[in-house]
Amino acid sequence: xxxxxxxxxxxxxxxxxxxxEHVSMLIENRLAVAIEPIFAELIYGVRSPKDKTIVLNxxxxxxxIELPNNYLIDAAHYSNDNKFYENGIGLMDAIIIxxxxxxxxVICTLDKKMLKFLDDKSIYNITExx
Numbered sequence: 001x002x003x004x005x006x007x008x009x010x011x012x013x014x015x016x017x018x019x020x021e022h023v024s025m026l027i028e029n030r031l032a033v034a035i036e037p038i039f040a041e042l043i044y045g046v047r048s049p050k051d052k053t054i055v056l057n058x059x060x061x062x063x064x065i066e067l068p069n070n071y072l073i074d075a076a077h078y079s080n081d082n083k084f085y086e087n088g089i090g091l092m093d094a095i096i097i098x099x100x101x102x103x104x105x106v107i108c109t110l111d112k113k114m115l116k117f118l119d120d121k122s123i124y125n126i127t128e129x130x
Contacts, residue, residue: 001033002026002124003065003100005109006041013042013054022126026108027062033105034062037095065103067095074098088113097122 004012004023011019026032039059046052072095079085079094089097093114100107100122108124109115115123 001063001103001105002031003035003096003105003107004032004038005096005107005111005114006038007110008108008126009038009042009055009058010045011110013051019126022108026124027058030063032062033065033103034059035065035096035099036067037092041092065099065105067099071095071098084117087117089117 004026008019008023012023023032039055042055043052046055072091075095075098076091078098079089079091084090084094084097093111096107096109097114097118099105106122106124107114107118108126
């Protein structure tokens with residue numbers, strides 16, 4: 001299972017062909033899973049009702065990782081114990097990392113700080129040929 005980070009979704013919604021190909025494949029093969037913090041970030045950043053509808057449509061069709069009560073507190077402890085703050089990793093990314101670890105998922109992201117912190121087995125890598 002793959003948690004697609006906000007930055008990858010943004011490239012997908014912008015129609016960046018490289019990312020649309022990979023994300024579409026993950027969705028079609030039911031490998032993509034959604035978590036609320038990522039879709040909350042996406043909805044927070046939409047600029048039109050149409051874009052909001054598109055984001056919500058994906059939220060509605062994807063399998064979800066349900067975060068239990070007190071998960072944000074648990075993620076903050078996890079972040080603190082692993083010195084995420086000192087490595088420039090914020091709470092939202094800590095939640096994503098912990099959710100991936102707790103649910104045996106990999107993360108598809110462009111976030112350089114997350115990529116630097118995560119080991120190769122924790123990353124679903126989409127590299128763009130330049």
